[in-house]
Amino acid sequence: MIAPDNKEMVNITLNGIEVEVPNGINAVEAAALHGKEVPHYCYHPKLSVAGNCRMCLVEMGTPMRDRTSGEPILDEDGIQKIGWVPKPVIGCATNITPGMHLRTESDLVNECREGIMEFLLVNHPLDCPICDQAGECRLQEFATDYGRGYSRYVERKNVKPKRTRLGPRVTLDDERCILCSRCIRFSQEVAKDDVLGFVDRGSFSTLTCFPGKELANNYSLNTVDICPVGALTSTDFRFKMRVWFLKESKSVCTESSAGCNTLVSSREGAIQRITPRRNDQVNDTWMTDSGRELYKLVKADSRIRRPSFRGSDLPLDDAISQAFQTLKNKKIGVVASCHSSLEEQFLIKRLVEETGAKVYIRGHFGEDDGILLSADRTPNLRGALVAGLTSHYPSDNLNDLNDSISDGHIEALLVIGEDLKESGVNEDNLKKVSLVFLGTHQNSTSDCAEVVLPGLTVFEKSGSLINRSFFLQSFEQSIPCPAGLMTDFKILARLINLFSEDSIAPSELDEIWEALSSCENSVLKGITFLKIKKGAIQLNGSKWEHLSFVEKEALHYLPTGVITS
Amino acid sequence: MSVSTPKERRIILKHADDPNYSNRIGCYLREGGYGNLKKAFSMQPEEVGEEVLKSGVRGRGGAGFPAGMKWKFLDRKSGKPIYLICNADESEPGTFKDRQIMYKDPHQLIEGMMITAFAIGAKQAFIYIRAEFHEGARILERAISEAKKAGFCGNKILDSEYSCDLVVHRGAGAYICGEETGLIESLEGKRPNPRIKPPYFPAVLGLYQCPTIVNNVETLCNVRHIIEMGGEEFSKIGKPNNTGTRIWCVSGQVMKPGYYEFECGSLTLGQLIFDICGGLRPGRSLKAVIPGGSSAKVLRADERFSGTLKDGTEFDWGLEDIPLDFDGPMAAGSMSGSGGIIVMDDTVDIVEAMANVNAFYAHESCGQCTPCREGSLWMRKISQRMCSGGAREEDADLLLSVAKQIEGRTICAFGEAAAWPTQSFVTKFKDDFIRKATDSPKERDPKSLQLI
Ligand SMILES: Cc1cc2nc3c(=O)[nH]c(=O)nc-3n(C[C@H](O)[C@H](O)[C@H](O)COP(=O)(O)O)c2cc1C
Numbered sequence A: 001m002i003a004p005d006n007k008e009m010v011n012i013t014l015n016g017i018e019v020e021v022p023n024g025i026n027a028v029e030a031a032a033l034h035g036k037e038v039p040h041y042c043y044h045p046k047l048s049v050a051g052n053c054r055m056c057l058v059e060m061g062t063p064m065r066d067r068t069s070g071e072p073i074l075d076e077d078g079i080q081k082i083g084w085v086p087k088p089v090i091g092c093a094t095n096i097t098p099g100m101h102l103r104t105e106s107d108l109v110n111e112c113r114e115g116i117m118e119f120l121l122v123n124h125p126l127d128c129p130i131c132d133q134a135g136e137c138r139l140q141e142f143a144t145d146y147g148r149g150y151s152r153y154v155e156r157k158n159v160k161p162k163r164t165r166l167g168p169r170v171t172l173d174d175e176r177c178i179l180c181s182r183c184i185r186f187s188q189e190v191a192k193d194d195v196l197g198f199v200d201r202g203s204f205s206t207l208t209c210f211p212g213k214e215l216a217n218n219y220s221l222n223t224v225d226i227c228p229v230g231a232l233t234s235t236d237f238r239f240k241m242r243v244w245f246l247k248e249s250k251s252v253c254t255e256s257s258a259g260c261n262t263l264v265s266s267r268e269g270a271i272q273r274i275t276p277r278r279n280d281q282v283n284d285t286w287m288t289d290s291g292r293e294l295y296k297l298v299k300a301d302s303r304i305r306r307p308s309f310r311g312s313d314l315p316l317d318d319a320i321s322q323a324f325q326t327l328k329n330k331k332i333g334v335v336a337s338c339h340s341s342l343e344e345q346f347l348i349k350r351l352v353e354e355t356g357a358k359v360y361i362r363g364h365f366g367e368d369d370g371i372l373l374s375a376d377r378t379p380n381l382r383g384a385l386v387a388g389l390t391s392h393y394p395s396d397n398l399n400d401l402n403d404s405i406s407d408g409h410i411e412a413l414l415v416i417g418e419d420l421k422e423s424g425v426n427e428d429n430l431k432k433v434s435l436v437f438l439g440t441h442q443n444s445t446s447d448c449a450e451v452v453l454p455g456l457t458v459f460e461k462s463g464s465l466i467n468r469s470f471f472l473q474s475f476e477q478s479i480p481c482p483a484g485l486m487t488d489f490k491i492l493a494r495l496i497n498l499f500s501e502d503s504i505a506p507s508e509l510d511e512i513w514e515a516l517s518s519c520e521n522s523v524l525k526g527i528t529f530l531k532i533k534k535g536a537i538q539l540n541g542s543k544w545e546h547l548s549f550v551e552k553e554a555l556h557y558l559p560t561g562v563i564t565s
Numbered sequence B: 001m002s003v004s005t006p007k008e009r010r011i012i013l014k015h016a017d018d019p020n021y022s023n024r025i026g027c028y029l030r031e032g033g034y035g036n037l038k039k040a041f042s043m044q045p046e047e048v049g050e051e052v053l054k055s056g057v058r059g060r061g062g063a064g065f066p067a068g069m070k071w072k073f074l075d076r077k078s079g080k081p082i083y084l085i086c087n088a089d090e091s092e093p094g095t096f097k098d099r100q101i102m103y104k105d106p107h108q109l110i111e112g113m114m115i116t117a118f119a120i121g122a123k124q125a126f127i128y129i130r131a132e133f134h135e136g137a138r139i140l141e142r143a144i145s146e147a148k149k150a151g152f153c154g155n156k157i158l159d160s161e162y163s164c165d166l167v168v169h170r171g172a173g174a175y176i177c178g179e180e181t182g183l184i185e186s187l188e189g190k191r192p193n194p195r196i197k198p199p200y201f202p203a204v205l206g207l208y209q210c211p212t213i214v215n216n217v218e219t220l221c222n223v224r225h226i227i228e229m230g231g232e233e234f235s236k237i238g239k240p241n242n243t244g245t246r247i248w249c250v251s252g253q254v255m256k257p258g259y260y261e262f263e264c265g266s267l268t269l270g271q272l273i274f275d276i277c278g279g280l281r282p283g284r285s286l287k288a289v290i291p292g293g294s295s296a297k298v299l300r301a302d303e304r305f306s307g308t309l310k311d312g313t314e315f316d317w318g319l320e321d322i323p324l325d326f327d328g329p330m331a332a333g334s335m336s337g338s339g340g341i342i343v344m345d346d347t348v349d350i351v352e353a354m355a356n357v358n359a360f361y362a363h364e365s366c367g368q369c370t371p372c373r374e375g376s377l378w379m380r381k382i383s384q385r386m387c388s389g390g391a392r393e394e395d396a397d398l399l400l401s402v403a404k405q406i407e408g409r410t411i412c413a414f415g416e417a418a419a420w421p422t423q424s425f426v427t428k429f430k431d432d433f434i435r436k437a438t439d440s441p442k443e444r445d446p447k448s449l450q451l452i
C-alpha cells in the first residue's frame, strides 16, 4: 500500500532488458508484470509493507548524477553510469523510479534467497506430511527452488505451541509460523480488529492473541488464506482434504450485495471449502467467514431434493405441469427474489409478461459492517431492478401482497424461495391462494404449497449477479446438481412455454443473454455471457441513482451521492 | 607512564568525579551552567545549526554520523511537528559512558538538549532511558523539574516565546530499543521493531510519522560545548573529521578499567591499555581487543594493519599503534562504535568469548527479520555446543557462512552487529576454533562461562 496508484508508465531495466512499468509500483510487482517472479513471504499486495522476511532481496541501481550540478555522469561510451546499491535491497519496499536498474536473477540474488530459505527452515518442524498447507505452501515452493536439499543444522530445533486455538475458526501452529506478520497486519488494517501480536524475542517470537482477546471477527479466515505457510489453519478444513485433490471453480458469494469473488473447491461433487478470489474492484483478496459457510446449505437437512405435488413426490416434468395447472386461469401473483440470478429474474419477468401476473418482491437487510458484509443481504437486488421486476426499492416485507390477497386480487401465487409468513402474509390469506413454490430449502411457504419445485443452490448452477457497485459478475457451476433436478431458469422457461402458445422461451444461458442484450435502452446492451465470464462488467447504474440503497460506505463501495476524498 | 602519553582532557566528564560537585542544579549553575542556553537563544536557530555543522561533531551512539549534517536532513517542508529524542538506551556491551553523564551531570544533557531543540525547532523532546537505569531516570526527572522551575526548559524558556517540553521515557528493556527506529516504535508504545528504511528515515517519518532527530547522550552534551566554544574552535579539538573528545569505556583484563576522556586521536590503543589503564595483570599477555562495543570486529594482538587513510597518509600499525578516534579503528577494519573497549588477555578462551557475544545477540534480536532472527540463534547454538564439548572442525566455516548470510540483508544494523563478531573471531582465531574440535574434552569445561 506504500506504492501509489499510478498509471504513468516509465522505462526501467530489468535483468538487462529495458521494459515499461507503472511509475512508483514496487519492484516485486514490476518484475511480475514481465514474468519474473520475485519470491516473497511478508509482502501482500493488499497490506502495508513490512519488509521482514527478506526473501525478496534484489539488486538495484539508479542512473548516476553529479551531486552538485545534477548532471548525468557518463561512462567512456557516453552512457549514463548506474550507481548500484552495494547491498541487496528488498523488492517489496523498493518503488520504481524512471531509469531504475533491477536484477532479479543474479548470483548474489540467488545466494540471498538460498540463505533466507535455509534460515526459515532451521527451526521449522518440517511436518509437511501432516500439514494442511502442503501443496499450496510458499515455503515448500521456494524450498524446491532455493533449498539446499540437505541440512547443515545439527542443533536442536525450537519448540513452540503446536495447536493454539486463536478463535472459533482458526487454529495456530506456532512452529510453522515464519513470523511474516501478514495476519497481524490484516487484522489491523482490513478487519480493523487488532487482536494478534508477537510475544518474546528473536527466534523465540511467538504469534498469539492479546490477553483476553480472540480472533473471532467475521474475517478471521482470511488470515488462513494469506498465511504463506501452514501456521494458521481453518479449524473447519483442518486435516480434511489434500488440496491437490480439489477442483476449483469461480463463483460469487451470495451472502450480501458486496458480491465477493470466490473460488469454490470441491472433490467428487462435495464442496470442501470456499476461499476468496482476487478482484481489486470488489473484494481485493478477502471475504467474510460467514460467506464461506454457505456451501453447507447444499447438504442441509431442510434442502428440497424432490419435486412434489400435495405432499407426494413426482417427476419434475409432471410437477411443472401441475404448477401450470395450479396457476392457469387465475389472478396470478409472482413473488420474485433478489436471490435469483439475473437470468432467472429475466425469465420471471417474461413469465409475468406472458401471464399478466402481478410482481411482488422484498429485500432482506441486516447490519452493514463497512467492509464486505453489506446491509443488503441479497446478492442481486440490482439484478431485479435491471431485469425490470420492480422500479422502486424493495422493502423488508410483503405487506402489499397480503393486502392484495385480502382484497381478492390474487388467487394463485408462484413464490421464488421467499417465506411468506415471515414476510407479513397472514395465515388466513395463505389459505386463500393456490401456491406454487420454487426454491432450494423448506420453509413455511413450501410446507403449505400445492406444488413444490426444487431449485438449485448457487453452487449447482451458473449465471450472473449484479453487486452493490453495479458490477455484473458471473458464477460457474461447481458441483453437479442432484439427480433428476434442473436448473431454475429451465424450469421457468418450461413454465413460460406452457403459458404461451406462440413463443418459445430461451432456456440456455447464451440464448437468454441474446435476448437480454438485444433490448434497446437496456444497460445490458451488447453484453454476452462469455464476456462476463472473462471479468466483471461495470454497468451504468445512474438510472437507479435516486433509490435509497441501504448499503453504507465500505471497501470499494461509496453510496451514491458520497464524494470520494 | 611514558613521557609522550597525553593527559585526559575532560570536557563532558569535567565534573564527573569532583567530590564537590553533585547532580543538582546549584552545582551546575555555579560552574556557569545554562549560560550557553542563553547564548544560543541570542542566536538564530539556523546559526546554532551552522555552529554544530562547523564543529564537525560526529554522533557518539555508534555510527559516527556528523550531527550537524543529520539535522540538515530534517524535513521542514511537511509542516509537521518536529521531535527531538535523546538516545539514552546505552546497552551495547562494554559501554558505560552515557550513564556516567546522566547520573553525575544531568543538567549538561538537559542544556545540550534544549539548545538542540531550539536549533531544530522541536516543541517536544524525550529522553529515552534504558529500562535498567532506575536511578538515572529519577535523577533526570528531578533535574528536569529543577530546570523547569528555573525556566531553562518547558514553558517559555528564558522568558522567550519558545517552549519545549522534555519528558523522560523509561525504555522497554531490550538492546534493540537503542536502534533509533526501534526506539521510536517503543516510544510510540509498541514493540521496538526497527522500521524499514526507506521509507521510514527518522528525519522525515520518525516519531508519529513526523520529522525526528535522534541523538546519543554524549552527542547532545557536546552541543552545549560547541555553543560555548563556537563551532570553529571546537573543531580544533582532536583531528579533522574526528573532532572533540571521546569517552573510552575500558573493560576486561586491565589493571584499571574505567572511563577515560581524551581528545580524539590524541593517544593510541596501546597507550590507553598500557599507560592509562595500568596494563595487564602480571605475567599476562595481550590476546585481543574489541575496540567499539561488542558488535565491533575484534582485533588480534599480533595483527598488522596497513593501508591509506582518507587524507592520503599511509599507515602500518600494530594493534597498539591504532589511534583512538573515529577513523583509526575503522582503518584497522573495525570501528570505534560506542567507545566500549574490551581487553582480553591470554587466559581468555576465544571461542567462549565469542560464544558469550553470540548469546547476547541471539537473546536481543527483535526477531522481525529472518536472517538476524534465525542466524543469531543458530550461531549461538553452534558456539554454545562448541564450548560444551561438541565442537566439530567444520563449525568454523559454518559459523562464517551463517554470519555471511546475515550481513547486509537485514532491516537494521543489528544484523551486522551480530555477524561481525563471529566473522572476525573465527577468521582471526581460526586455529583456536579448530583446536576446540580436535583437542577439547568431549564435555563442558566446568570453568567456562555461564552463557545467557
Ligand atoms: C542494534 C543497535 C543498537 C543501538 N543502541 C544504541 C544505544 O544504546 N545508544 C545509542 O545512543 N545509540 C544506539 N544505536 C545507534 C542509534 O541507532 C543511532 O544511530 C544513534 O542513537 C544516533 O545518535 P548519534 O548520531 O548521536 O550517534 C544502536 C544502533 C543499533 C543498530
Ligand code: SF4
Binding pocket: A176, A177, A178, A179, A180, A181, A182, A183, A184, A207, A223, A226, A227, A228, A229, A231, A232
Ligand atoms: S501465522 Fe502465518 S501469516 Fe501470521 S505471522 Fe505466522 S506465517 Fe505469517
Ligand code: SF4
Binding pocket: B176, B193, B194, B364, B365, B366, B367, B368, B369, B370, B372, B373, B410, B411, B412, B413, B414, B415
Ligand atoms: S536485524 Fe535483527 S534486530 Fe534488526 S530488525 Fe531485523 S531481526 Fe530485528
Ligand code: FES
Binding pocket: A039, A040, A041, A042, A043, A050, A051, A052, A053, A054, A055, A056, A057, A090, A091, A092, A093
Ligand atoms: S517480501 Fe520483501 S521483505 Fe518480505
